Amino acid sequence: MTTIKDVAERAGVAPSTVSYVLNGSRSISAETRERVRRAVDELGYHPRASARTLRSTRTDVLALALPRTDGGQRAVDGRFAIDVSDAARRLGYDLLLTTAEEKAEGLRRVARSGLADAAVLMAVDMEDARIEVVRELAFPAALLGRPADEDALPWTDLDWEAAASLAVRTLAAAGHHRIAYLAPTEREVLARRSYALRGIAGARRGARETGAAVRVIRSTGNPARLARKLRALLTGAEPPTALAVQHASALPHILAAATAEGLRTADAPAMVVIGSLPDDPAARDLPRIELPVETMAAEATRLAVAAAEALRAAEPDGGGDRLLAGAIGHLLIPPALLPGARPLAPPRSP
Amino acid sequence: MTTIKDVAERAGVAPSTVSYVLNGSRSISAETRERVRRAVDELGYHPRASARTLRSTRTDVLALALPRTDGGQRAVDGRFAIDVSDAARRLGYDLLLTTAEEKAEGLRRVARSGLADAAVLMAVDMEDARIEVVRELAFPAALLGRPADEDALPWTDLDWEAAASLAVRTLAAAGHHRIAYLAPTEREVLARRSYALRGIAGARRGARETGAAVRVIRSTGNPARLARKLRALLTGAEPPTALAVQHASALPHILAAATAEGLRTADAPAMVVIGSLPDDPAARDLPRIELPVETMAAEATRLAVAAAEALRAAEPDGGGDRLLAGAIGHLLIPPALLPGARPLAPPRSP
DNA sequence: CTGTTAGCGCATTCAT
DNA sequence: ATGAATGCGCTAACAG
Numbered sequence: 001m002t003t004i005k006d007v008a009e010r011a012g013v014a015p016s017t018v019s020y021v022l023n024g025s026r027s028i029s030a031e032t033r034e035r036v037r038r039a040v041d042e043l044g045y046h047p048r049a050s051a052r053t054l055r056s057t058r059t060d061v062l063a064l065a066l067p068r069t070d071g072g073q074r075a076v077d078g079r080f081a082i083d084v085s086d087a088a089r090r091l092g093y094d095l096l097l098t099t100a101e102e103k104a105e106g107l108r109r110v111a112r113s114g115l116a117d118a119a120v121l122m123a124v125d126m127e128d129a130r131i132e133v134v135r136e137l138a139f140p141a142a143l144l145g146r147p148a149d150e151d152a153l154p155w156t157d158l159d160w161e162a163a164a165s166l167a168v169r170t171l172a173a174a175g176h177h178r179i180a181y182l183a184p185t186e187r188e189v190l191a192r193r194s195y196a197l198r199g200i201a202g203a204r205r206g207a208r209e210t211g212a213a214v215r216v217i218r219s220t221g222n223p224a225r226l227a228r229k230l231r232a233l234l235t236g237a238e239p240p241t242a243l244a245v246q247h248a249s250a251l252p253h254i255l256a257a258a259t260a261e262g263l264r265t266a267d268a269p270a271m272v273v274i275g276s277l278p279d280d281p282a283a284r285d286l287p288r289i290e291l292p293v294e295t296m297a298a299e300a301t302r303l304a305v306a307a308a309e310a311l312r313a314a315e316p317d318g319g320g321d322r323l324l325a326g327a328i329g330h331l332l333i334p335p336a337l338l339p340g341a342r343p344l345a346p347p348r349s350p
Numbered sequence: 351m352t353t354i355k356d357v358a359e360r361a362g363v364a365p366s367t368v369s370y371v372l373n374g375s376r377s378i379s380a381e382t383r384e385r386v387r388r389a390v391d392e393l394g395y396h397p398r399a400s401a402r403t404l405r406s407t408r409t410d411v412l413a414l415a416l417p418r419t420d421g422g423q424r425a426v427d428g429r430f431a432i433d434v435s436d437a438a439r440r441l442g443y444d445l446l447l448t449t450a451e452e453k454a455e456g457l458r459r460v461a462r463s464g465l466a467d468a469a470v471l472m473a474v475d476m477e478d479a480r481i482e483v484v485r486e487l488a489f490p491a492a493l494l495g496r497p498a499d500e501d502a503l504p505w506t507d508l509d510w511e512a513a514a515s516l517a518v519r520t521l522a523a524a525g526h527h528r529i530a531y532l533a534p535t536e537r538e539v540l541a542r543r544s545y546a547l548r549g550i551a552g553a554r555r556g557a558r559e560t561g562a563a564v565r566v567i568r569s570t571g572n573p574a575r576l577a578r579k580l581r582a583l584l585t586g587a588e589p590p591t592a593l594a595v596q597h598a599s600a601l602p603h604i605l606a607a608a609t610a611e612g613l614r615t616a617d618a619p620a621m622v623v624i625g626s627l628p629d630d631p632a633a634r635d636l637p638r639i640e641l642p643v644e645t646m647a648a649e650a651t652r653l654a655v656a657a658a659e660a661l662r663a664a665e666p667d668g669g670g671d672r673l674l675a676g677a678i679g680h681l682l683i684p685p686a687l688l689p690g691a692r693p694l695a696p697p698r699s700p
Numbered sequence: 701c702t703g704t705t706a707g708c709g710c711a712t713t714c715a716t
Numbered sequence: 717a718t719g720a721a722t723g724c725g726c727t728a729a730c731a732g
Binding site for chain 1: 394396397398399400401403404409411414416420422424425426427428429430431432433435436439444445446447448449456459460462463464465573599600601602603606627629631632634635
């Protein structure tokens with residue numbers, strides 16, 4: 001309830017002087033600066049964000065557009081959300097969560113009401129409707145994921161294709177000729193999620209590069225169905241001798257099934273995991289390519305902030321949105337294979 | 351860039367009329383209402399949040415105060431964050447994440463700058479410094495966790511004490527007389543996190559109630575140290591025949607160690623899990639008491655919103671903060687034991 | 701340079 | 717249904 005006027009009165013100066021002291025946007029004599037400082041402290045004054053924003057058209061808030069997903073995915077999404085929040089805070093921004101119910105409605109609402117300066121978009125699809133939305137609104141945004149059109153907006157992502165290919169090549173190099181690639185869930189594939197499609201493409205590329213037979217299996221969020229699928233795979237004709245697993249969140253299920261069906265996972269896993277969370281204890285002992293959550297979060301945040309600043313810089317002139325197209329940055333993160341506790345198993349002799 | 355004035359002009363009415371139409375805070379003739387509606391659509395008008403807030407002193411934003419935790423915990427916290435975001439949206443609020451770096455600084459900043467109408471506080475400690483902060487600022491808040499002082503603020507929580515006690519009693523009823531209780535990490539215990547201390551208290555109570563010998567072991571986030579701890583426990587003198595596990599996020603590690611050391615987890619687990627996430631595949635097959643994330647998130651959000659509304663209702667009078675103390679709600683959620691895929695193992699004969 | 705005055709940004713709401 | 721006042725902080729223009 002205390003305003004800049006109260007502070008000014010108490011310090012015996014004009015309101016504008018207080019503003020200048022607080023923003024440092026002008027030199028003020030050390031003596032009055034001190035007086036103002038003291039008045040601020042004594043009154044516990046803090047500028048009203050809404051007033052500041054109304055005047056300056058900046059909110060110092062970033063929006064994070066989350067997808068609406070099922071429970072299994074939420075832990076991963078939430079992890080990203082927290083890391084983005086950390087990164088944002090380090091750049092002086094707060095983070096507003098936007099769980100997009102329908103289409104891009106939440107994002108649209110946040111952008112148009114001026115609740116945020118820029119947005120980070122999670123769970124990017126190959127052709128993502130939100131890209132059109134933010135462009136149409138000329139709202140600064142960065143993608144946490146790599147869309148089909150790489151020049152539409154700045155983005156960052158793990159190189160899923162390279163990761164999947166690396167996983168397959170690693171297994172092939174260990175002597176495996178029949179490999180199963182456990183992709184993300186059917187649902188994610190059908191939604192054309194970027195990471196899912198690129199992972200599958202990478203698996204296929206790995207097959208071509210090595211000559212190994214790679215069977216791509218779409219996973220499922222339903223544990224019972226997943227177990228049946230895996231059993232059918234491992235007990236069927238020409239079963240694979242190794243597994244590359246992109247559906248990392250189901251790892252415990254997969255390990256259980258693989259162990260039960262004799263894939264030698266317990267003492268020497270014939271398995272590589274792709275995109276596991278850095279602290280996932282289920283993946284810890286396996287050879288794996290981790291999801292670089294922190295790097296991705298930091299970079300996407302940086303790109304979003306950069307886009308917001310570019311817009312502010314361009315605005316005064318009037319040229320505006322065309323200019324921005326040229327300055328779109330990317331960060332494609334190469335996969336790193338972590339060895340796991342035990343070396344990769346050689347294939348069982350048939 | 352389009353304002354309420356533009357709309358008014360296009361519709362041939364006064365700005366205030368547009369406002370009334372948009373907020374429905376007054377009856378307007380059907381005819382002009384239509385004209386205004388059309389003008390809004392044609393211009394794509396959306397009210398500026400900062401202007402609205404400046405005037406009305408409400409933001410329709412809720413703050414979520416997150417703790418600063420290590421990676422392992424972040425997935426759980428993030429899950430909560432998303433569920434709170436969902437719940438908030440359903441009540442017409444957006445959610446602002448506040449990763450509290452030092453003490454309650456983030457929360458304080460958000461409250462004082464008027465960025466949010468109320469806060470939900472996560473990861474509550476027994477004596478939580480943030481409680482004092484929000485009371486001092488007269489900022490509406492609800493706790494996602496049960497503090498020592500249960501009447502300071504509204505809160506909701508799983509009844510961890512009852513849950514731990516139930517877990518111990520369940521194991522005892524299955525014939526186990528020596529039980530180990532794997533509590534949360536040392537770090538959480540030392541931070542005096544409410545759920546950790548109450549869980550341990552419940553385990554002790556369970557021991558008293560059943561006469562079973564219950565050894566409480568604090569866990570650790572370091573997998574290697576955890577493995578050593580478990581090995582020492584299971585191969586030491588008088589090893590437990592069953593495990594109650596509150597450190598659910600380390601479950602894969604714990605299962606591995608328990609299996610290796612001969613606790614019969616693989617075919618018939620002598621184990622109950624307390625506070626696992628609803629979709630955690632690692633806990634799925636075990637008898638467990640799940641963390642009711644969705645219920646807790648919804649309730650905490652509801653309480654926070656209720657607190658905000660109570661404050662708004664009280665404000666005009668002038669009575670204010672004293673009034674609120676009487677209307678503090680709680681929701682203590684009783685534990686529910688889910689059976690797991692296989693029945694609980696009888697103890698091995700010694 | 702340092703400090704002050706005045707006007708602006710936009711939606712809400714009380715009188716008229 | 718309208719006009720005008722209001723909420724709060726920023727900043728250009730002005731004065732010392």
